[in-house]
Amino acid sequence: MSIHQQVPEQIVQYLKERGVRLPKFSELAEPWTISKDILDQLRSVDRHSANPLNLFRVNWYNNNDTGQFNATPDYIEIPKSFSGVNARIIVMLGDQFPMISAHKVLPAYTCLVPRLLQGTFDPTHHRAIWPSTGNYCRGGVAISRILGCRSVAVLPEGMSKERFDWLEEWVTEPSDIIRTYGSESNVKEIYDECAKQSKDAQNVIINQFAEFGNYLGHYYCTGRAASHLFQTLSDEHENTKLSAFVSATGSAGTIGAGDYLKEHHGSDIVAVEATECPTMLHNGFGEHNIQGIGDKHIPYIHNVMNTDCIVGISDQSSDGVYLLLNSDAGRNYLKSRQGLSEQELNDLSKLGLSGVANVLAACRYARHHNLEGDDIVVTVATDSAELYKSQIDQTIDEKYHGTFEAVDAAEICGEHLRAINNSELLELNRAERNRIFNLGYYTWVEQQDVDFEEFESRRSQSFWRSLHANIEVWDQLIDDLNKRTAV
DSSP states (O other), X not given: OOTTOOOOHHHHHHHHHHTOOOOOHHHHHOGGGSOHXXXXXXXXXXXXXXXXXXXXXXXXTEETTTTEEOSSOOEEEOOHHHHOSSSEEEEEEGGGSTTTSBTTHXXXXXXXXXXXXXXXXXXXXXXXXXXXXXXXXXXXXXXHHHHTOOEEEEEETTSOHHHHHXXXXXXXXXXXXXXXXSSTTOHHHHHHHHHHHTTSXXXXXXXXXXXXXXXXXXXXXXXXXXXXXXXXXXXHSTTXXXXXXXXXXXXXSGGGHHHHHHHHHOOEEEEEEEXXXXXXXXXXOOOOOOTTOOOSSOOTTOOGGGOOEEEEEOHHHHHHHHHHHTSHHHHHHHHHTTOOOHHHHHHHTTBOHHHHHHHHHHHHHHHHTTOOTTEEEEEEEOBXXXXXXXXXXXXXXXXXXXXXXXXXXXXXXXXXXXXOOSTTEEEOOHHHHHHHHHHHHIIIIIITOOOHHHHHHTTSHHHHHHHTHHHHHHHHHHHHHHHHHTO
C-alpha cells in the first residue's frame, strides 16, 4: 500500500465528528512518545469507558491505579517455590489493557486500523464481524463502540459466562452476539458462521486467525514490550539470557512477539496447545477448557517455520491450578505447605486459564532444558482471572462433589505442579515444522479458498520479514489521517 494513498474523505469526516484520533503503532509500542496533552487528558478518563482517548491505552504499559503509564510493562515473577525450576519465569499481564481487561483489544485495533486506512472498512455503513474464541470479539466490540459503528461478536457457546455478560452490556443489539456450537476447539463452526455473514455486503469479516495486522501488532508492540522488560531485568542482574518466549498459539497473534524476540535476543519460540486437542503435537483433535486458545487448525498468521518447540498442557492442569490459586483451601495449602507469601498468592491469582497454561508450559520448557537462575523465560497472561470466577463452583461441583479441601489441594499440587514431565514436549526440526505447516493446507486452501502460491509463500522467512515494512507505512498514513481530522 502506497504511503501516498489517502483515506477516503467520508471516513476522515466521520472520525472528526466522533472526536477520534488514532494512535500510531509506534505510540502503542512506546507510549512515552504519546503527546503530553493526551497523557494529561487520560488522567480523567475511565479506562472502562468507550472514550476515544482509551485507544491510547491499548498498550502493555498501563498503570490502572494512576491512569498513566508505567516505565515498564506490568508483570509478575513466578516464585521458585511454585514453579519448581531455577529459571526466572516472567509473566506480562494482559489484565491492564483498557475496556476488556485483556490484551486482545490490541489485535482488534491493529486489525481494524489498516482496513480504515485502506478504505476497505467504512464505519459509516460497514458492520464489523469479529470471529473469536472469547476475548478478541470483546476487543473488537470495544473498538467498534469507540468508532460508533455496528459490530457482531461470533464465539462458541461454551465460553465463560463472564464473557457473555460483558458482551451483553456493550453490543448494540442482543442479536449482535452469535453463539456457535461447541467450545475452544470448534473454530471451523466460527468460520462457517462468518461465511454466512459475509453474504451481506455490509458485513466485513475481521478474522484474527488470518489478519496480518494481528501478527504485526504483536510482533511490534508485544515484542518490543517484552524486549524492553527483559532489558530492564538484565540491567538488574548480570549474565541474564532471554531463553524463550512462551505462548499458546490461539490465533497465533501473540506468538508473533516471539519473532521479534528471536530476531533481537536469539530466544526460542515455544508454542502451547491443549493435550486434549494436540493438533501440532500429533495431528490430533478434541475438546478442552483452556479458554481463549482456539485450535484444531493452524492459523494462517502462525509463522510455523520459525517455531522451536511445542508444549502440550492438559486442561486438567489449568483447571486444577486455577482452582488451587482461587480457593481458600488451595491458597491455605500453598501458604502453609509450599511457603508462598500472601503477596505472591495475590499475584498468581491474577492468572486466567490460558495464563496458567502458559506458566505451566514455561516451567516444563525450563525443566526440560535445565535452565538456571540467569535464564529468563517470558510468557503472558492474556486476560484477567475475573473472567473465570464462574468456573470455580462449576469445577468443585463436577470434580470434587461440592467440597474442595486441603487433601484435594495437595493432590493438584503434586500432580500438576511437582510431577511435570516432558511427555508432551516436542522440539521441532525442519521436518516437524513442515509437517505442522502442511496441516494448514486443509483449512486455508481447501476450506477457505486461499491461493496455493500465497499459502506456500509463508514457508519462507523472507515473507514474514517483508511484512514489517507495513508498520512504518501505516504509521505515516495514521499521521496523515490525524492531520486531516485535526482532533
